[in-house]
Amino acid sequence: MGTSVFPCLFVILLTRCSPAECAGGSDSASHSTASATDKPILLNNIPDAEAFVSGAEVAVIGFFQSRYLEISVSFYLNSTEFKRLHSSEPDRRLLPCSPSCQEHEAAASRISDIQCLKHGGAAFEQYMKTFGPLSAWPLTLPPLPPQDPQSPEADQFRLAAGQIPEVPFGLSSSAAVLSHYGASENTVALFRTVHSDRRDLDMNNREVDAKKLTHFVRINELRLVTEYNPVTAIGVMQSSLQFNLLLITDKMSPKHPERMRKFRVAAELYKGKILFILLDSNLKSNERVLSYFQLKKSQLPALAIFHTPDDEHEVLTVGDISIERVQDFCNRFLQRMTKKEDKSEEKPLNEEL
Incomplete structure (x- = not known):
């Protein structure tokens, strides 16, 4: 059995590009254009929080203590x-x-x-x-305005928000919102639409500052289409999705925007089942990835799909990307893996008989 594909790509990329250098290389087509000066949004009730989370591919909420009580x-x-x-x-x-x-x-x-x-x-x-x-207690709480959390942890959260303008940040000290999400105070939760899940970071650890919070977000911000680099590689490797589809293409090509549009439409069809990933062949740091898949630049764009648990994969060179071609490629591979799993389940049964 060969080495898993993503660990290999991770090692390849790390030898050619530092995480700090690659962190800024995310595909602009999948990011919003929020201003770096925007403050985190104060989320005082459950409907506001749900709308905030559902309105972005990646959203971050900091749950901090309120002085209201x-x-x-x-x-x-x-x-x-x-x-x-x-x-x-x-x-x-x-x-x-x-x-x-x-x-x-x-x-x-x-x-x-x-x-x-x-x-x-x-x-x-x-x-x-x-x-x-x-x-x-015979206690009647006085009506106070919504509280904007004030604490060292909340201050670090705001600093991190300013460093990642394309990711929406929200703040909440509402007991109802914390209870709705089962969150503890001084917790930062990163919500991901592509996985319908979240990643939590405990801010009670005094070693967690804006820099580490920023790194936490960068690692885990898996999107509908995630650009692969040494930073996002960690989140990709930790993904619960077992099927991954890689689009290897030149981002500098005039055809790139249209290719990405079609690739994103296809990604919507397999949300929660296949993780869609973009790899820029124009970067020198990715040349060894092409070598790994035995591809030449003249053969691009290309698709590579694989099943992470057993390294089963397939590569398809295409003249151009179409939604139908991506669908056909994914469906054929998924059917092939289903048959393989069925055979592996039948073998022990036959041996018992």
Whole structure:
């Protein structure tokens, strides 16, 4: 059994091009043109979040902690009602109000000695132990405007968003949105339409900064058609899709835009089943890939399809790309692999008989 195709391509590319050099070589035909100065979109409810995710091939949401509950609870703990119910004034144990809370002091009827809870502070935990869960408190949360998360992790998230303008970034501190996606606070989720799945990154690790977050997105941003390079190669190798179709062509060709249009239409037909990949033959770093498939530039464009678990693959040289030709090539290969699997299942049965 030969070496798997993608690990071979990954090694070939790494010997000729560094990830930093190739990261900027993504195919512009599959990217949006968002401005680098655009701030992440604040997603305050489930419909907004779902529309945000479904509206892009790749979308990133940062789930971060909101101060809404903390500030609201602090209002109550410092209220006349609370002091009347708990004359011992245990709220004196609260930590001093942080600068980010001070703008809300006026809303607390200017009660003396206003104090706020810090994120996850021991004081808040102590109140929970002493007076029971919030549901047991006679607490009415004041209406506050949607909160734009403010934390070191959220700041790193915004920096990363500015470095990847073609990928939409959203922020949410809504408890309903976090629950809807089963996400934890300080988690970054990357949603991929082509896989109908997502990849999560835990931002609680202090070593995760904007640079590592950017690398995480670049590795995992598999699109309807993904351009292959040392950075995207990692995500391609980790893909759950077992069938991959490679279009080997010259991006500098005047026919490239039309070829990509047809290739993308075909990719829609096999979404969730075959991963469609573009490899630019015009790059010197990809010459050894052509050699691997025993192709010459005069034979391009060409299609290469393979089944990653067993390295079964087939190459087709075509005069030009058409949707029908791509479909026929994919269907024939899928039928061939289905027959192969059926035979492998029949063999053990015959041996038992």
